[in-house]
Amino acid sequence: MLRIFKKEDQTFGQFNGGEIIENKPIGFPHEAFVLKPFSNLFYWAHxxxxxxxxxxxxxxxxFEILTYVLKGKIKHYDTKIEKWVSLKKGDVQLIQSGSGISHSEHLYDKSEIFQIWFDPDLSKSLSKEPQYKDYKEKEFENINGTKTIIGTSSDITIDSDVFMFEYDIKNEFYLELDNNRTHTFYLISGEIEIDKNIVTKDSFFIYSNVDNIKLICSEESILFHISVPNKLNYETYYK
Incomplete structure (x- = not known):
């Protein structure tokens, strides 16, 4: 099954009087949007x-909170490392907030990020020591335009059952999927066709109960992919 959410169908937010603006494929549970948290995927903001x-x-x-720098640069401070850390396009930071951590973020003009929250089973994670780690773009395996951010070839260790990829698509693209998992996609740039539907920049779409898909693009496109289990063996915060 395929569900598509264009940018205008998503929920929106802002910080500091509009200095930072957000479109959210998955907003917080109280926000007015048709798509609520599911599986271990709790929140996703651009x-x-x-x-x-x-x-x-x-x-x-x-929660486990991952930030992926899409454009420009940012810096991060938290009460675990007690210093500012700079990150640029393609870098990742991971906060495993555990028993509690506070942090601050600075986004430079025209920078863009994803911030994505995962629910790793709070009945266990709330008793863990908080952790922070960042990863540089060069650390991620990139083979023929497929970058593995979280997966077997990645150094990122996360308690939540998650796979994460970024694809640079130039023509037709075939993707094998595990039909025991739900597959979420965000089109960072370009335009693609899937199942006779045109998907435009900043659209979000979800596939479930399928084992392969075919994507066609008329221009070079960048697609972000997160795979999560159809079913979890624990109750999430949202549930």
Whole structure:
């Protein structure tokens, strides 16, 4: 089954009077959007800085929070490392917030990020020591336009059952999928055709109960893919 959510169908947010604006494929449960958290995928935001802007120190517990830099550069501070760390396009930071951590983020003008929250089973994660780690783009395996961000060839270790990829698509693209998992996609750039549907930039789509898909693009396109289990063996925070 295929579901498509164009940018205008998503929910929106902002920080600091619009200095940072967001479209959210998956918003927080209280936000007015048809798509709610599912599996271990709790939240997904695409944030854009319209000028240099800092989100002040704020707390997190339990969740695993991954930031992927799409454009420009950012810097991060938290109460675990107690210093500012800079990241640029293609870099990843992972906060495993455990028993509690506070952090601050600074986005430079015109920078863009994904921030994605995973629910790793809070009944266990809330008792763990919080952790922070960042990864540079050069650390990720990239074979024929397929970058593995979380997977067997990646150094990222995460408690949540997640696979994460980025694809650089130039023509037709065939993708084998595990039909025991739900596959979520965000089109970062370009335009693609799937199952006779045209998908445009910043659209989000979900495949479930399929084992392969064919994508066709008329221009070079960048596609982001997160795979999560159809069923979990624990109850999530949202449930």
């Amino acid at each position: 944030a854009i800085a319209t000028k240099d802007s800092t989100i002040g120190l704020h707390p997190h517990k339990g």
